[in-house]
Amino acid sequence: MANRPALALPLSRRKFLLGTAAAGSFVLIHPYSLHAAPNQAHLRLLETTDIHVNVFPYDYYADKETDTVGLARTATLIDAVRAESKNSMLLDNGDFLQGNPMGDYVAYERGMKDGDIHPVIAAMNTLQYDAGTLGNHEFNYGLDFMTKVMAGANFPYACANLVKGDLKGSPREDDHFVKPYLILDREIEMGDGGKKPIKIGIIGFVPPQIMIWDSQNLQGKADTRDIVATAKAYVPQMKEEGADIIIALSHSGIAAGNEEKAENASLALAAVDGVDVIMTGHQHLQFPGDDFKGIKGADHKKGTLHGKPAVMAGFWGSHMGLVDLLLEHDGGAWKIADATAELRPIYKRVEKKPVRTVESENKVLDAARGDHEATLKYVRTPVGETAAPLYSYFALVADDPSVQIVNKAQTWYMEKILKGGEYASLPLLSAAAPFKAGGRGGADYYTDVKAGPIAIKNVADLYLYPNTVRAVKIKGSDVKEWLEMSAGMFRQIEKGKEDQRLLADDFPSYNYDVIDGVTYRIDVTQPAKYTTKGEIADDKAERILDLQYDGKPIDPDQEFVVATNNYRAGGGGNFPGINEDKIIYVAPDANRDVIVRYIHELGTINPSADANWSFAPADGTEVLFETGPGAIVYADQVKGVTIKPAGDGPNGFKLFKLKI
Template identity: 70%
Template sequence: MSSIVDLHPISRRSLLSGMVATSALVLLHPFSVRAAANQAHLRLMETTDIHVNVFPYDYYADKPNDTMGLARTAAIIDSIRAEANNSLLIDNGDFLQGNPMGDYMAYERGMKEGDIHPVIKAMNVLGYDVGTLGNHEFNYGLDYMFKVVGGSNFPYICANLTKGQLASDPKRDDLFFKPYVIVERKIRDGAGTESLIKIGFIGFVPPQIMLWDIKNLEGKAQTRDIVEAAKAWVPAMKEDGADIVVALSHSGIDGAAPTERMENASLYLAGIDGIDAIFTGHQHLVFPGPKSWDGIANADPLKGTLSGKPTVMAGFWGSHLGLIDLLLERDGNSWKIADFTAEARSIYHRDDKKKVVADVADKQEVIEAAKAEHQATLTYVRTPVGKTSAPLYSYFSLVADDPSVQVVSQAQTWYIKSMLKDTEYKNLPVLSAAAPFKAGGRGGADYYTDVPAGDIAIKNVADLYLYPNTVQAVVITGNQVKNWLEMSAGMFNQIDAGSRDATLLNTDFPSYNFDVIDGVTYEIDLSQPRKYDNDGQTINPHSNRIQKLQFDGKPIDPSQKFVVVTNNYRAGGGGKFPEIASDKVVFVAPDTNRDVIVRYIIEEGTINPSADSNWGFKPLPGTTAVFESGPKAKQYLAAVKGVKIEEAGDGTEGFALFRLVL
């Protein structure tokens, strides 16, 4: 599990040539400068959640975007390498799916013998040392994933993904990948003496892939709890001679009490003896960073530590490069950490007017590596499939019935009625659950669907539905429909009647869990507390935010059965909605939700996505609440039905502020 590579110190010539885009001279990190005779500086660099964003280009909007792209991250990798005498580069997963280039490669182009995926081409150019897997690596199936990673010039590791049932001892699991690698490097200390160091890397994937991608993994794979796997393998790494152990954790940071098979387990991973540093991901956040991490015990978002150990989460789509700098000190025949710093360095900033300003230019070798696939993807996403009679936008999708969600529900309902017409469920009423995927939030002020009336291309369908989920249907009762909506209503903060400009949206609640159910009508009473927390646990059992829930113009019968069409993520238990799990599934489609939308549009020729206002808020006289949306939302204010919304000034980070009159 080892490889020896000479890592030579940066020469004066290479230092002078390592200039950032602003032409400022790159200076060595203080650890490289001050290292004593028995000390050496080691820089560890991370990318995470690239999601096939090799180019700084938003295929959904069909325009360049300065906040993304591995070609941009690559430019700061070059300059950041020049700041350190010794460095290694890792990727922390979710590189294979997430934009139309990923779908084009998987569904249109395919991977033939000898082909190398464009994201792997780009990573090979940059000289990665090791990578681990994220949950989205499994979206296209195991065979496809193995073909892709087979083209890499660096190893992939994963300690908690098995080929079959879990063994009694994690170390006896039949793993798809090596659980860890130990990279042996020659590093030069402050006196110029070369010594050998063994750096161990161990990788982890969220166990929830067995829910999220059950269609690809059932009967073929299994996952083990992250912390359980680490406790077994980290001592083995030490026995194998690792001086330093670095966890590549495609798992976020959650301050909740530890649970079995925890999705975001990095905080508790950091508590394991023997782990020295952690790279995290999955949550699309930045650590060390802002207020998102306030109040989490044993997490220091200023210093960048979990349980006192250096930790980084490097954003998403190439927005940041994660850096952990270690000042290492000889301890007998091995090395220990004497000091460290942690940082997530951005590829852009915002000026005083909140406009995005690129801090680096493209690295041309990366651009060239994926240029042909980029051009093919542009052709792919620009292919028209039909027309829409009205604009499709998601600026108000969290506060009003919305055309971008409406068309998804229309397509799902059209599809499932056809699929079930000759089954035992043909006479059950059909409801459709859909959520907005592009609704601002962490994606930024431009992260919204905005398709004008007229032609609809594949890029627009991908914009409506970001993920390659497949259609599934569940059969549930009217009472379970209500609880589904109660869970969705966690999107909103409790608002006191009569209050003015209270904050409406719960920023800890993901927009993709805000399901709107079409086929029923209902109101949401914001004066009541949420019934469930984000994990689907009852916290206010007597709360009833969902009011006037009706089917066919009458109060819903709690015991009546309904078919609810949704996606494999939700039907399999994703989002932890009460009583919604795989045991309720009655139909598993071979088609993705995106494909269903395309086929629906082709069938209809011209679609009418106008929202039917089947849901809204219970009136609270004298009450207003505020929320943020993209500045372009203003042009659609007059078209919003069922609610009264006013402009309320500027928001933060480029957003605009709006007022909901209740």
């Protein structure tokens, strides 16, 4: 039979063709499998990435189930995809070892003895992975811990740009913690049902920045090379050893540019001759998808980087990445005749709420169930202490401990990230807002953690949302406008008049940012400069007074780095001058995880507010504001202001008076 030409169909998972399976059941067969010629074969490459120990669909911080995470749910997708084709491989792209309380429980409480199996590895073993690579979070608990965990895996790892000791000259294979690359011998079923051998090369990469982020664990013990330079060194060697196709497991994001030792180098890596497929991750985003719209060389619709198929499968098990290859053998060599890339999610949004689309695989749950139950006890047990209460009753009228601790943790985290980098010399500020501050949430919707022991689940009370850390680079003038926008929280107050309402009805508390690292006063007798939509309301208005850095008036042209979250850095809240163009660092870590790690490292935290902001005096002026009934306990503890009860407010709220 003559060979047919390669298929070139505009395929998607919705266009699968129906085929029959054993016992009269039906499965969806991909056209590559259904129509492959005798010299062709269909190979499916499945990716998981950034699992971060999320085996169960459970939010340990909120202490409840969730529909948006869980390798157990992703496993159901994996089983379905395998059934749709004759040949498949499952690959993990790293960041499996740290990132939720189960990871911390095993590292800090249970520990790892020789021969122990980590719950995430136990879960992954049930899915029969073919290979994996290392992510930056594999090093958070130290090299010894990582080594013990990986020893339990029933599949090999590859990481080419990480070597032992200080890097000197060209690395040799025995310099690596794991093999730089793998050549996997497989037998693949052809279109006519026959079998042919194929050698599949797997090469892995980790962000070189681990030497900064985990310097305390790696200094003097490890070093990293540039991702692209390493690929150019090893890919030809892999070809010489017979690799028919080469898959790069790149725990590195997608970004334009190709500077040396770039953190997000997957796009440049795709341009390396000999690399056929890119499995990427690290950024906790989705590719194909609009997250990468507008990047030259990245086709966000087709899912290609420089024309080569690529995927980035979200994070925490939210998606499974899928690359379908139609391979063709010309009698002497294999080539990729056609390819498609897509993501499959474990949930969908219905009226803005997540709803799961698959159930969990019991075999995956059972593999980690014991450690899951132990983790529940762990998150409900104190892991540190707070020297002062954490409450948000007065977060909108005075510097506040619940916001203060978030800013302290973000600063602590970002200092380590920036250390030794190009922005290390810039002043570092931090911006955070109170999330639980009454409003539509009601009179009980406030943070209230007593002084003393603090459990991990209390962190959800401090930080409601699964945001991730971002850093932006802005000027002193931008800092002022950021605060001017934030000051829209307040009504304009008439000097000398009593019992005026202070808080604006239409300004959400999550947009009331406090910036630590500077000092300032807010003059509420002036009109707000911006509307809630970030539009100019009064271009002559000036509520932010005496804005200082390091005890001196802030220089409008001085550059600052501000730690914040992905919502604000991405333009959320319509803050003037704050958008994606200003982002200099996209952290894979959730703000809540950062707070937990901060508490764990310090042991005892001191969240007491430092009163870095206050209201500008307005003699003879008192204002009224609403807060929760629990505020009465703390009213006399607020620094720098005089607050006193003023009776009952509507809907269970209490009224308080504040002297400006």
